[in-house]
Amino acid sequence: MSRIEDLEAFLAIVEQGSLTAAAKRLGRPLQTISRSLAMLEADVGVELVHRTTRRSMPSEAGESFYLRIKPAVEEIHDAREEAAQRRSEPSGVLRLGAPNLFAPRFLIPVIAEYMAKYPEVEVDLDLSDAFVDLAASGLDLVLRIGDLQDSGLTGKRLGALRRVVFGSPAYFASFGRPSHPQELAAHRCVTRTGDERPGVWMFSIDGRARAVKVSGGFRTNSMNAIYAAVEQGLGLGFSPLWQIKHLIDADKVETVLEDFEPAPVPIHALWLEGRTPSAKIRRFLDLLGARLKLDRL
Template sequence: MSRIDDFEAFIAVVEHGSLTAAARRLNRSLQSISRSLATLEESVGVELVHRTTRHSTPSETGAAFFHRIKPAVDEINEAKLEAANRRSEPSGILRLTAPVLFGPDFLVPIVADYMRMYPRVEVDLQLSDAFVDLGAEGLDLAIRIGNLPDSGLRAKRLGALRRVVFGAPSYFRRHGQPTHPFDLAQHNCIVRTVDERPGEWMFQIEGKPRTVKVAGIFRSNLMTPIYAAAIHGLGLGYSPLWQIRQLVDDGRVELTLTEFEPAPVPIHAVWPEGRSSSAKVRAFLDMLGSRLELKNL
C-alpha cells in the first residue's frame, strides 16, 4: 500500500465513523484499513482515532490532522483522475442546471455545439432559479448568477451582468427621463413583489452603493408581465440587462440612469469537488470559458 492509501483510509474512518464502514467505502478489507491506520499513527507518533468495537472517532489531534490533509488528498486524487482522463473522449450523461431565463438563450447554443463536437455525450439540462444541491440532485455543473455562498463547490467566474432601469419611448415622451435615482420618486416604477426587498432598487451614487425606494401603479411577481407592462408604457422597470437585451436592440424599451448602475452581478459555473476531472465536465467548462460572451450584458 502507498502512503496515499493510508491517508485515504484515515479520512474514510473519520468520515464514516468506523473501520468497517471505511472498508466498505474504499472496497478494502477491514484488516487492510486497520493496518493503514496503524501505519499512519506510527508515522506521526500519536493516536489519531479512538476505536471501539462499533464506532471510531478522531482524537483532538486526529481531527486537526484530518482537516489539514483532506484538501491535499482530494487535490492529489483529482490530479490523478485528470491525468487518467486527459486522453479519454467525453461520454455519458452531462447533467446541468441553469437559471430559467438564462439557460435557453445563452447555455443551449453552447450545449448544441458541445454535443456536435462530442457525439457520445447526452445532456440533461434542468432549469431552476434556486441554488439546488448538486450532490443531492446528481448534477455535474450549475450556472449561478449572484454572489456565491460558502458551499465547498469549485467555481469558475464567467463574467458579470449589468442591472439597468428601462422604459418605453412612449413613457419617456409623456413623463420625461429621470436624471438621478432620487427622481424615481416622481415616476411610476414597476415592482417585482417576490424580490427579497420589494420596492428597493440598487444604484451607485457618489461612488457608493445606495438603495432607492420606488413604487408605482403596477406590480407583479414575475418578470415577464413586468417587461410587458414596461413595453406598454405603464412605468419603469429594473432588470438584468441580458433579460431585456432584445427589447433594447428592437427599440421597444430604452435604458436610463446608466451612469448610476450598481456593480455588475457575477456569474459563475460551479461543480462538486472532483467533477472537473471527468472528461465530459472538463470539456464543457473549457467551451463555456471560450464561448460565453458576457462583456456587454
C-alpha cells in the same frame, strides 16, 4: 468482490431515499438497482438497507458502510475521469444544472454548439432556481447566479451580470428620461411585490451602494409581467440585463441611468470540491465563458 456498479447503486439509494429515485439518478432500470443491492448485501453478509413501500433507509451497518465506501467510490470516479482526459475528444454524459430563465436564452445555444463540436457527448440539463446539492443530484456542473456561500464546492467565475433600469420609447417620449436615480421619485416605476424590499432599487452613487425608493401604479409578483408592463409604457422597470436583452435587441425597450448601475451579480460554474474537472467540463466552460463575454451581459 463487489462490482463498482453495485456500490454506485447502494450510494444512490442511500442519498436518494428510494430504489426508484436511485434508478432515475443513475439512468438504470429499477430491476437492475434492486439486483445490485441484493448482490452487495449477499457479498457483505448483512442487510444494508431497510426497504418499505415508500422509503429505503440504511441500516446501522449500512450507514457505516456508506461512510467508508463513499470516498473510495469517488476516488474511482476521479481515476476514471483522469484516464478519460487522455482521450483526444470529450465523450460520455455531461450532467448540468442551471437557473430556469437563464438556461433557455443563453445556455441552450452553447449546448447546441458544444454538442455539434463534440458529438460523442450527451447532455442532461436539470433546471432549478434552488441551490442544488451536487453530491445528491449526480450533476457534474451547476451554474449559479449571485454571491456564493461556503458550499464545499469548487468554482470558476464566468462573468458578471448587469442590473439596469429600462423603459419603452413611448414612455420616454411622454415622461422624459431620468438622468439621476433621485429623479425616479417623479417617474412611474413598475415594482415586484415578491422582492425582499419591494419598491427599493439599488444604485451606485458617488462610488457607494445606495437604496432608492420608487413607486408606481402597477405592481406584480411576476418578472415576465413587469417586462410586458414596461413594454406597454406603464412605467420604468429594474431587471438583470440578460433577462430583457431580447427586448432591447428588438428596440422595444431602452436602458437609462447606466452610469449609476449597482455592482454586477457574479455568475459561477461549480463542481464538487477536490475533483479535477474532466475534459468534457473544461471544454464546455470554455465555450460558455466566451459566449458570456461576447454577449456583454
